[in-house]
Amino acid sequence: MDVTEEHDDSFGIEVVLPDGGKPAPCCPHGPTLLFEKVAKGSKEGRRFYACSACRDRKDCSFFQWEDDKVSEARLLAREADNKSKQPPFTQQEYCNRFRKFASLPLDEKKFCQDCQVLLLPAELSAHSAHRSTAVSAAQLRRPSVLLRPLDNKKSNAQYLFTDRSAHFLLDTLAALGYRKVLCVGTPRLQELIKLRNLEQKHEPMKSLLLDIDFRYAQFYSQDEFCHYNMFNNHFFGGEASSAVLKAFLRESDGEKVVMVADPPFGGLVKPLAHSFSLIAQTWKTLKNSSDVELPVMWIFPYFFEPRIQEGLPSLTMLDYQVDYDNHALYKHGKTGRKQSPVRLFTNISPRDVVLPKEEGYRFCSVCDRYVWSLNKHCAKCNLCPSKDGREWKHCSTCGKCVKPSWKHCQSCGRCALPDHPCGEGKEGCFNCGSLKHKRKSCPLKDSHRINRRENYAPSQEVDCSVYVTSTVSSAVWPQATGNSLEFRAHWLTLTVL
Ligand SMILES: C[S@@+](CC[C@H](N)C(=O)[O-])C[C@H]1O[C@@H](n2cnc3c(N)ncnc32)[C@H](O)[C@@H]1O
Ligand SMILES: [Zn+2]
Numbered sequence: 125m126d127v128t129e130e131h132d133d134s135f136g137i138e139v140v141l142p143d144g145g146k147p148a149p150c151c152p153h154g155p156t157l158l159f160e161k162v163a164k165g166s167k168e169g170r171r172f173y174a175c176s177a178c179r180d181r182k183d184c185s186f187f188q189w190e191d192d193k194v195s196e197a198r199l200l201a202r203e204a205d206n207k208s209k210q211p212p213f214t215q216q217e218y219c220n221r222f223r224k225f226a227s228l229p230l231d232e233k234k235f236c237q238d239c240q241v242l243l244l245p246a247e248l249s250a251h252s253a254h255r256s257t258a259v260s261a262a263q264l265r266r267p268s269v270l271l272r273p274l275d276n277k278k279s280n281a282q283y284l285f286t287d288r289s290a291h292f293l294l295d296t297l298a299a300l301g302y303r304k305v306l307c308v309g310t311p312r313l314q315e316l317i318k319l320r321n322l323e324q325k326h327e328p329m330k331s332l333l334l335d336i337d338f339r340y341a342q343f344y345s346q347d348e349f350c351h352y353n354m355f356n357n358h359f360f361g362g363e364a365s366s367a368v369l370k371a372f373l374r375e376s377d378g379e380k381v382v383m384v385a386d387p388p389f390g391g392l393v394k395p396l397a398h399s400f401s402l403i404a405q406t407w408k409t410l411k412n413s414s415d416v417e418l419p420v421m422w423i424f425p426y427f428f429e430p431r432i433q434e435g436l437p438s439l440t441m442l443d444y445q446v447d448y449d450n451h452a453l454y455k456h457g458k459t460g461r462k463q464s465p466v467r468l469f470t471n472i473s474p475r476d477v478v479l480p481k482e483e484g485y486r487f488c489s490v491c492d493r494y495v496w497s498l499n500k501h502c503a504k505c506n507l508c509p510s511k512d513g514r515e516w517k518h519c520s521t522c523g524k525c526v527k528p529s530w531k532h533c534q535s536c537g538r539c540a541l542p543d544h545p546c547g548e549g550k551e552g553c554f555n556c557g558s559l560k561h562k563r564k565s566c567p568l569k570d571s572h573r574i575n576r577r578e579n580y581a582p583s584q585e586v587d588c589s590v591y592v593t594s595t596v597s598s599a600v601w602p603q604a605t606g607n608s609l610e611f612r613a614h615w616l617t618l619t620v621l
């Protein structure tokens with residue numbers, strides 16, 4: 125059966141986190157993740173391994189049932205294939221190349237746009253038929269501008285911060301006294317930190333970039349970049365590379381560490397939370413203290429709040445809207461549905477993260493945090509209720525605030541979109557929306573999924589940009605295609621035989 129039908133709710137797919145038992149087979153992206161396909165009505169589902177990093181089989185086709193017997197020959201072929209897909213140079217070699225490149229005269233500094241590499245003089249002839257550009261000293265310090273953003277939406281989704289968001293993050297972290305920033309999938313933040321140090325106006329900050337995009341390895345030294353996969357906490361450079369992280373996390377000189385992660389938005393929350401916990405655990409062990417937590421900022425769409433809090437309960441969602449240069453659809457300052465859905469989730473005390481007044485944020489003294497201008501405090505709920513940036517309204521029958529587009533429906537006994545499939549049980553399942561069964565027999569009833577009843581992800585309402593697919597709640601970054609929003613579900617595009 126080819127499982128590309130996201131509406132098929134007769135089964136669900138969950139990630140089974142590694143428990144230290146049998147090691148998972150590896151694809152070119154490190155250890156694969158174990159998934160469990162749970163069919164309707166059955167307790168135990170069939171398990172299979174698939175790539176942790178790629179949600180499209182075109183990018184990584186690894187598939188293996190957990191109970192498959194894999195022949196020696198196939199294992200060898202797999203190993204050879206994995207090796208052939210690794211970067212052409214080691215981090216050490218990239219550093220040596222960078223040093224040589226930096227010492228070249230300006231007119232010999234060339235970057236091949238086709239191959240996305242800095243070229244040394246001896247390599248020029250091999251790239252003579254390719255498009256290449258000159259590289260100024262300023263460009264060399266801004267790799268995120270020089271490199272073409274990976275637009276592979278299903279795997280890398282390289283959306284780069286606007287100056288507004290990057291500077292807000294940087295200024296906030298500096299003001300909070302952090303001197304070491306662990307940049308997980310945030311290359312632009314890392315380069316701004318380095319540029320800020322060059323200004324010599326502030327106390328210098330250290331940064332370490334962990335990213336799967338090894339093109340960044342060309343620009344950084346060994347203690348500034350690790351080729352890393354955040355879905356399985358895999359260091360492609362092995363022990364030497366994870367030792368770099370360990371050294372960075374050590375606060376021996378009193379320099380406070382903070383981790384900032386901006387994973388691809390379609391990524392599964394559970395493995396991400398697991399990797400981040402492992403990093404936090406390493407930090408804790410080094411600190412030799414059990415009652416402190418590594419300060420974290422996880423940047424992700426608001427509708428993942430329940431999932432993130434399930435994985436990392438100490439994180440709180442802030443109202444700040446993070447926006448991106450190369451994402452035309454969501455920009456700060458727009459209203460209604462055009463606002464960016466991306467927020468900060470942090471264990472830093474919300475009252476300490478001062479959101480810019482000039483952009484319309486204000487402090488709510490009751491909630492003890494900064495909120496967006498349209499997020500009005502509701503005296504009845506005793507909180508600032510809005511999640512999506514629009515002004516929510518209180519429904520006295522439901523006893524809570526709801527989205528502005530919702531109306532109270534007498535027959536459903538709750539607020540919903542005016543054109544919702546009305547009447548519980550009359551038109552399919554109220555839990556997941558399927559027309560094939562009723563709520564009582566919903567196979568997803570007890571699973572940890574975003575419930576349609578909640579204010580987050582009613583699949584009828586397009587504006588929340590989320591598409592709930594069985595147990596895998598896949599948030600999907602809507603792609604602007606003309607006037608319509610194309611929703612990309614993921615993970616279920618895996619072919620399950
Ligand atoms: C949404 S972008 C964030 C970029 C960030 N906003 C910035 O401006 O620096 C996601 C980043 O995560 C990286 N990434 C994607 N998949 C990854 C993975 N499996 N492991 C580590 N990094 C990954 C991408 O290369 C990209 O840099
Ligand atoms: Zn893979």
Ligand SMILES: [Zn+2]
Nearest residue numbers: 236239251254
């Ligand atoms: Zn080339």
Ligand SMILES: [Zn+2]
Nearest residue numbers: 488491501508
């Ligand atoms: Zn409030």
Ligand SMILES: [Zn+2]
Nearest residue numbers: 502505518525
């Ligand atoms: Zn209310």
Ligand SMILES: [Zn+2]
Nearest residue numbers: 519522532539
């Ligand atoms: Zn209501």
Ligand SMILES: [Zn+2]
Nearest residue numbers: 533536546547
């Ligand atoms: Zn109704």
